[in-house]
Amino acid sequence: MTARVAEQSRFVRPLLDAVGSVVVGQSHMVERLLIGLLTGGHVLLEGVPGLAKTLTVSTLARAVDARFQRIQFTPDLLPADLLGTLVYNQADATFLVKKGPIFANVILADEVNRAPAKVQSALLEAMQERQVTIGETTYPLPRPFLVLATQNPIEQEGTYPLPEAQVDRFMLKVVVDYPTRDEEIEIMRRMSHGTPPPSVSPVVSPEQVLQARAVVGEVYLDARVEEYVVDLVLATREPERYGLRDLRGLVAYGASPRASIALALAARAHAFLEGRAYATPDDVRAVALDVLRHRVAVTYEAEAEDVASDQIVRRVLDTVEVP
The missing domain is CATH 1.10.8.80 (Magnesium chelatase subunit I, C-Terminal domain)
Known part of the structure; x- marks a missing residue:
């Protein structure tokens, strides 16, 4: 078993290095995101704006070679905007399924507490059942499937408190803290030139992540x-x-x-x-x-x-x- 763990965890260090090449510090958040990835558990990130929550999630998704979708939750968001909808095709008088952004491996639900109850209910089915229903048909979501949600703890205007049933579906709630002084100096040096963050090459495939999950369970x-x-x-x-x-x-x-x-x-x-x-x-x-x-x-x-x-x-x- 020790040999299997060593074999399946070989991608961890390259993955941490890849994320670290873009994100300065925030090792606690990155480790918790990896725990979510290795267990299939959804993660709720809570922190003030500007702490690299979105950047970390998108970088991790690119390093895993996973399909990534960022969904900005707003008060006027509809369940169809999240799941997809049926589109009428006049040519043959049939309805075609247009799948929504939820059909991805890594979902960033940005400011998740700004969406109304119907959207939260639709997201809840996806999180718990790993499937969504469009019309009368249920569609499985791709594997691995992971929801990484963010919320702002200091601004409550225009927000909807998350239902307790949905909060319980998040495996981890991570409170993201400010960087240290040295980390903030490094962030300033990297980002104050106006150049975009470096691109990250994939270091692990979704199939390898699924294989690692099986070992984690043992x-x-x-x-x-x-x-x-x-x-x-x-x-x-x-x-x-x-x-x-x-x-x-x-x-x-x-x-x-x-x-x-x-x-x-x-x-x-x-x-x-x-x-x-x-x-x-x-x-x-x-x-x-x-x-x-x-x-x-x-x-x-x-x-x-x-x-x-x-x-x-x-x-x-x-x-x-x-x-």
Whole structure:
């Protein structure tokens, strides 16, 4: 198994180098995008404008030689603009299917929270079922299929809060932070000349990604690590049971069983990226915040006390016993 992991993960370093030739820093975001790619899990990127979210996603898609589509979500977007529609052909009096931009390998849903409920519902079917329905016919989406969505945390005017059911479909929610001082100097040097970013050549094929996914699913997860994953998730639902009495009244509801699945799979992918054929509690802890932060809803009391879900997840990680 170790040899298989080494064989299938050979593209990781060239892929990171290819993305790094265009994007300065943001290693955490790039690693989480790779975890999504290796597991088929969708990723929600949250950060202020100008942090290279769109550039990173498009560069990654080019490096994977995948078909990439950027969809700008707006309040007047219609489901047909996303999925496609039936077009009447007068020549033979039939309807032809015109597929929408959702039929791609990597979808960038830019400012996903600006689209109305009907569009979110259409996107939800694509994310969960990997298929879309146009007219009376259902069409499978290409493999691999990955939705990478962005949202702006500081501007709420003209936005529609994402339904909890849809937020739960994102495997990871990554908070994108500002670059460091040295990174920002390098960004300025690269981009202030007015020249476009360098083009990236493909370093891995979609078929290789699918083969790597199969190996990621076989990365060993010990029974004690599995129990640790479940304990972390249960602690978000029943904090007092795990000695977290200070969280009483702060958690409206905890993470669903989908979180346990996502946490185990993300830990396997993290171990795969490290070149290991087994996942450890450290792998679980490394990805836990990104897996759980959007699955823990806080109460009005928590909001009044300025307690966010990130703080609750960190308290859970600090308290639940590590095997």
